Amino acid sequence: MTQVTAITTTWVRELQDALGPDSVLTDPDVTAAYARDQAMLVEAGLPAAVALPRSTEEVSAVLRLASRHGVPVVPRGAGSGLVGAANAVDGGITLVLTRMDAVLEVSAADRLAVVQPGVVNKTLRDAARGHGLFYPPDPASYDWCTLGGNLAMNSGGLCCVKYGVTADYVLGLEVVLADGRVLRTGRRTVKGVAGYDLTRLFVGSEGTLGVITEATLALRPAPQPPVTLVASFGTSAQTGQVVEQVVTSGLVPSMLEVMDRTCIRAVDDLMKADLDRDAAALLLAQSDSGGAVAAAEIAALTQLCEAAGADFVHSTDDPAEGDLLMTARRMALPALERLGSSLLLDDVAVPRSQVATFIDGCEGIAATAGLVIGVVGHAGDGNMHPTVVFDGGDPDQTTWAYAAFDAILELGLSLGGTITGEHGVGALKADWLEREIGPVSLSVHRAVKHALDPAGILNPGKVFRPVPGAGVAG
Amino acid sequence: MTQVTAITTTWVRELQDALGPDSVLTDPDVTAAYARDQAMLVEAGLPAAVALPRSTEEVSAVLRLASRHGVPVVPRGAGSGLVGAANAVDGGITLVLTRMDAVLEVSAADRLAVVQPGVVNKTLRDAARGHGLFYPPDPASYDWCTLGGNLAMNSGGLCCVKYGVTADYVLGLEVVLADGRVLRTGRRTVKGVAGYDLTRLFVGSEGTLGVITEATLALRPAPQPPVTLVASFGTSAQTGQVVEQVVTSGLVPSMLEVMDRTCIRAVDDLMKADLDRDAAALLLAQSDSGGAVAAAEIAALTQLCEAAGADFVHSTDDPAEGDLLMTARRMALPALERLGSSLLLDDVAVPRSQVATFIDGCEGIAATAGLVIGVVGHAGDGNMHPTVVFDGGDPDQTTWAYAAFDAILELGLSLGGTITGEHGVGALKADWLEREIGPVSLSVHRAVKHALDPAGILNPGKVFRPVPGAGVAG
Incomplete structure (x- = not known):
């Protein structure tokens, strides 16, 4: 116990050095506020530290450090989720992206926006409207949920019957990988087939494969009043x-x-x-x-x-x-x-x-x-x-x-349906996932997870259970 | 050389046993017809055998056998591709999916179709039209290219400005993995976020991650005359x-x-x-x-x-x-x-x-x-x-x-564009891929490829070059 505390003290100090003390919270009374999302009946741990980075470089620093020390990292936005996907892991880092909240660009000529993950869904909707454009995905929490969370969960809403879900609007991403490297996926063009569709792999992966730090999102012409x-x-x-x-x-x-x-x-x-x-x-x-x-x-x-x-x-x-x-x-x-x-x-x-x-x-x-x-x-x-x-x-x-x-x-x-249409799997339905997708798909999920996060530090236990003994959460 | 031939003779005989002699072609004068697609200036090898399976089980048998013997497998449809993605590998198996050509279902109530990979694009368009529905993706070769090829390449066409590309119509897939296991991805529902988007990972992966043996495709209401x-x-x-x-x-x-x-x-x-x-x-x-x-x-x-x-x-x-x-x-x-x-x-x-x-x-x-x-x-x-x-x-x-x-x-x-909007990378632009996506993305591509095809038998050398020494194509 003393040893664990000593190790924790070491990496928390490194975290504070990397981000500055005002960007790292450790007081349990304060960190408890970041311990869970809106899935009140799903269990949650207590993070050893809550990190509030201001840039991709800071996110990268957090993940390099977490990789080095084998500390689990739970990325989150506003915490509006409904399946415990953002629930903290005991003794881990909860990585809060809400300070990265800039709408970096709205281009009417290319009908797209570039945003940071902490931008609230409604903020982008309003920014798009200012250009006569429309960002359709409208989860019920649109006035407080963040786009980073929408991307991680592939959120839907009332608009989907005509306009599809979040994934249908993602042209490209910047993602910080488990080891801290910065990956860019996709493009600014409407079409493009160069390489695997890594963009879609990260969208909806619930923070288990990487941390989204920027997104290029397609916009649509503004609709008429209903x-x-x-x-x-x-x-x-x-x-x-x-x-x-x-x-x-x-x-x-x-x-x-x-x-x-x-x-x-x-x-x-x-x-x-x-x-x-x-x-x-x-x-x-x-x-x-x-x-x-x-x-x-x-x-x-x-x-x-x-x-x-x-x-x-x-x-x-x-x-x-x-x-x-x-x-x-x-x-x-x-x-x-x-x-x-x-x-x-x-x-x-x-x-x-x-x-x-x-x-x-x-x-x-x-x-x-x-x-x-x-x-x-x-x-x-x-x-x-x-x-x-x-x-x-x-x-x-x-x-x-x-x-x-x-x-x-x-x-x-x-009835030929799925266990989740738009809320995600998170911790709530992780045991149900295999029932739906079967053992072959589960093993492919684990292989992809292992390829991108071999130590299993990213949001362990969400979407599916880790193989016992594999990675930090085993 | 003698040894190679002996080994080849062994697995070709196994292939013939598994599929029946009329489904395995080995005469070089005949197999040459399956050696390349429409990218006439891109180099192509000569397959040791051309396999023409009639079922998912037969595809699975081919891949189990290829895995066991370390034989490269190049999946292909009609060969209408423009980047050499279907070009044969010397001494390998070219796996021709054209005999799996059934439209298994068209459901007007769920506005979807279930097809085998050898169905010609136009055949599905016609079948959909018979139900007052519309399958938009329309590559120039729509009257002879197959849907399996469209899926592997994520084909576009003239329709994309309004209707998007092939990937936008794929609800779910059946895929035979490199080791012969059969994976099902996606679903029949319009929405669904259970697990990673493996469907999109396979679409556009140019036969390097698995062989698509069935697809559930969304249809649209029929458009008006233009x-x-x-x-x-x-x-x-x-x-x-x-x-x-x-x-x-x-x-x-x-x-x-x-x-x-x-x-x-x-x-x-x-x-x-x-x-x-x-x-x-x-x-x-x-x-x-x-x-x-x-x-x-x-x-x-x-x-x-x-x-x-x-x-x-x-x-x-x-x-x-x-x-x-x-x-x-x-x-x-x-x-x-x-x-x-x-x-x-x-x-x-x-x-x-x-x-x-x-x-x-x-x-x-x-x-x-x-x-x-x-x-x-x-x-x-x-x-x-x-x-x-x-x-x-x-x-x-x-x-x-x-x-x-x-x-x-x-x-x-x-200009902020991509090296391929709809034709794919294939062999033609494999050396260009890294120029576009950069070294981090290339290493993620390789990690995903290795996770799904550790021996590198699936369409080696397409999309990106194998790491020297890794897998059969090293």
């Missing part, structure tokens, strides 16, 4: 029919969200919004195509909803009224939070043809567990967020809640 | 201005192609098409948005061309007339071919703001080399194809031609 549609249905099968018809008819709304009965009632209880409490599901859709095209898209959606037997369909091109309609969707999680002391927020993506089957399956799981499970989801891309509500102080309810959480993942896989 | 615009300009700067204005104004045409004066005149000589021989550049654009939207897009493009000082602008919504206008673009390479016995077709992508500078630079390089260099290109995404025309029988011209080819790559890099 036209919004809301429709309610007596059965979830009817909403499933609409989703399937949207896909087969080739409609591409800019948003297509679903809420189940549990969420509708929870929101209505909270907001007194006069929602249809008997509805089985509510669909919310938007078109941002503008003018006649948006009108035609919303008309086509209205027709699909009516043909599926909607009890109620309403649309508006008034952005303020549209925003008000969207409030019901935005308040779904806060409304569920009021129903129990704890939430387990799941994140399963299923093929779009399976959305209704999945919602019905969650209702069955809720009945079996004797718990409330509310389902909201990005119906347009099949990414569903069933949320298990329970009393975390009740051991029996807690056991049932975790069983329900697992049953939801099992259901998703059985 | 409206076509043609415009001619007195200076390439004017076309550059149009491209930049298209980007900044947020217009997204479904095609935006450019031809320089050399190509205009060559095509006019060949076709007697009454083209404007004094024009410095011709722009060809299409909108496939249909109806009023297409009309508005083409009107906006017309306005941009006129504002840039076009000598001539014409548009048509008659698909037959549009197709006729497109003939000029399609005939550019055949027309250049008539001007010399040999062509060096380059493939540089530059940031879209640099298109005009690049075209002017190529004119300068042509003047220096004393050779004809014609430039056609996908102006909308900055991917340019300067083509050096020369007499391959003249050693002096050949030296100048290669010098010009290199100068074009150098120019592309100096």
